[in-house]
């Protein structure tokens with residue numbers, strides 16, 4: 069099934085390199101389901117309680133664990149305050165999320181599209 073990601077409004081220009089614009093942006097945390105996968109090291113850092121709340125296991129082989137989605141965004145995104153997009157589990161977020169550096173090509177693409185685009189390549193190792 070093809071999942072169409074609804075965009076937020078595009079954001080012009082590059083963000084601050086220190087990540088200070090990220091909470092007001094959140095575009096790269098908007099994506100199709102089963103986009104952010106977890107490594108074993110991510111599982112260990114996140115711990116059982118957060119894994120149970122925010123992640124799900126794909127039943128088909130090889131059985132990857134992914135962040136759950138809430139519609140067109142990651143379920144870990146705290147949308148309780150309008151126009152603010154903090155990650156509810158920022159300190160223990162998966163490696164996939166750490167790959168998307170502010171100002172990187174995939175960040176700029178996400179800001180231009182209003183959601184994570186196809187330029188980010190997550191390495192899925194067995």
Ligand code: SF4
Pocket residue numbers: 083087089090091093094095096097168169170171174175176178179
């Ligand atoms: S798209 Fe870029 S600026 Fe926006 S939240 Fe992601 S890393 Fe931060």
Ligand code: SF4
Pocket residue numbers: 096097104135142143144145146154155156157158161162165
């Ligand atoms: S875990 Fe946090 S940083 Fe990663 S996609 Fe979800 S909300 Fe964004």
